[in-house]
Amino acid sequence: KAGVTQTPRYLIKTRGQQVTLSCSPISGHRSVSWYQQTPGQGLQFLFEYFSETQRNKGNFPGRFSGRQFSNSRSEMNVSTLELGDSALYLCASSLRHSQETQYFGPGTRLLVL
């Protein structure tokens, strides 16, 4: 069974721009969660999508948003990029919800200049 895939793998943007990241979950998994990982803060939960609905959201500003499609694929968007948004963005999928075993993708490394 194919694992979680994320595209693109690397991105370089400048402050003020916006970015869209994509995630394809494991086939049959309906819950998709997004995390931000930085050296100082570790892994921090952004949001979870299930059946095309945002089910939960972490403590991040409204510049961070996402959506999920009927095939469970998900995208996250960051608008008005700031230097502090530089991080590894990880997508994780699970069968039903974000508190069971999650399987992570390889991540998208975002650098904001």
Added chain:
Amino acid sequence: EDQVTQSPEALRLQEGESSSLNCSYTVSGLRGLFWYRQDPGKGPEFLFTLYSAGEEKEKERLKATLTKKESFLHITAPKPEDSATYLCAVPSNSGYALNFGKGTSLLVTP
């Protein structure tokens, strides 16, 4: 407040030198504890899920154990390819998402 603390932050071992990593948590009503391995620049790779005190799981040179307050990841006779950051996580009391510890960075030298 939910809290997951991992120790040590970094560990350097010689090949073959066994040791243990610790993960302590303060969430109430534990509904699972997860161990992951993360290589530099990659996503975390799932290792184990433990659900109840006394439970143990093994995979190659790794064995995870769970008590009511903490979990240990025992590494027996490690090899250089075991070098990675090991993360533990527990379900948040908020009802969603996992709370991750900051991880233990393990380096195994030949």
